[in-house]
Amino acid sequence: AQSVTQLGSHVSVSEGALVLLRCNYSSSVPPYLFWYVQYPNQGLQLLLKYTSAATLVKGINGFEAEFKKSETSFHLTKPSAHMSDAAEYFCAVSDGRSGGGADGLTFGKGTHLIIQP
Amino acid sequence: NAGVTQTPKFQVLKTGQSMTLQCAQDMNHNSMYWYRQDPGMGLRLIYYSASEGTTDKGEVPNGYNVSRLNKREFSLRLESAAPSQTSVYFCASGRTTGSYEQYFGPGTRLTVT
Numbered sequence: 001a002q003s004v005t006q007l008g009s010h011v012s013v014s015e016g017a018l019v020l021l022r023c024n025y026s027s028s029v030p031p032y033l034f035w036y037v038q039y040p041n042q043g044l045q046l047l048l049k050y051t052s053a054a055t056l057v058k059g060i061n062g063f064e065a066e067f068k069k070s071e072t073s074f075h076l077t078k079p080s081a082h083m084s085d086a087a088e089y090f091c092a093v094s095d096g097r098s099g100g101g102a103d104g105l106t107f108g109k110g111t112h113l114i115i116q117p
Numbered sequence: 118n119a120g121v122t123q124t125p126k127f128q129v130l131k132t133g134q135s136m137t138l139q140c141a142q143d144m145n146h147n148s149m150y151w152y153r154q155d156p157g158m159g160l161r162l163i164y165y166s167a168s169e170g171t172t173d174k175g176e177v178p179n180g181y182n183v184s185r186l187n188k189r190e191f192s193l194r195l196e197s198a199a200p201s202q203t204s205v206y207f208c209a210s211g212r213t214t215g216s217y218e219q220y221f222g223p224g225t226r227l228t229v230t
Binding site for chain 1: 162
């Protein structure tokens with residue numbers, strides 16, 4: 001079975017500082033990995049995805065993530081935090097089983113990113 | 118292009134009442150999903166439909182039923198609501214080829230008293 005662990009339910013950074021949100025996964029097969037962002041009272045928006053084409057993945061809003069197979073990690077980073085980045089961030093994994101990945105994503109519990117002015 | 122739409126946005130039910138949450142997508146995706154989101158729990162899969170005419174249980178299916186009405190629509194029914202079903206419900210649709218990313222609706226906030 002696949003699983004996702006997000007270290008830190010809350011992360012606080014200063015505006016302009018580096019953002020680092022941690023995600024570790026377990027999967028019995030090469031995974032597909034995703035980061036989603038959720039703003040208050042909204043649905044989830046896809047930030048970026050890893051599909052084995054490249055280990056460093058760039059997403060929207062200046063975020064990027066690096067897939068490290070040896071560490072089973074997919075940490076999300078942004079060089080300089082902006083106030084508008086304050087939101088809940090979810091890491092998710094699919095191992096593409098049962099007919100092409102149609103059996104849903106497994107999500108981490110989320111990390112609430114707080115930006116200090 | 119509306120993406121994934123859900124109705125209603127908010128609902129309050131009394132214990133034992135029933136209701137149906139509606140979901141529709143216009144992205145021509147084969148797969149559709151229902152998740153629930155509870156504080157500190159992330160999103161958990163309730164049911165999914167890999168294609169029109171098929172449905173399967175996810176991680177937390179008890180107390181729910183689903184219907185894949187056609188390729189666009191996937192509904193979630195609570196036959197006898199319980200306070201433990203107080204949650205935010207998200208519908209999603211996704212690809213079954215390529216990278217399997219999913220696209221989410223805005224959610225339905227359900228309170229059962």
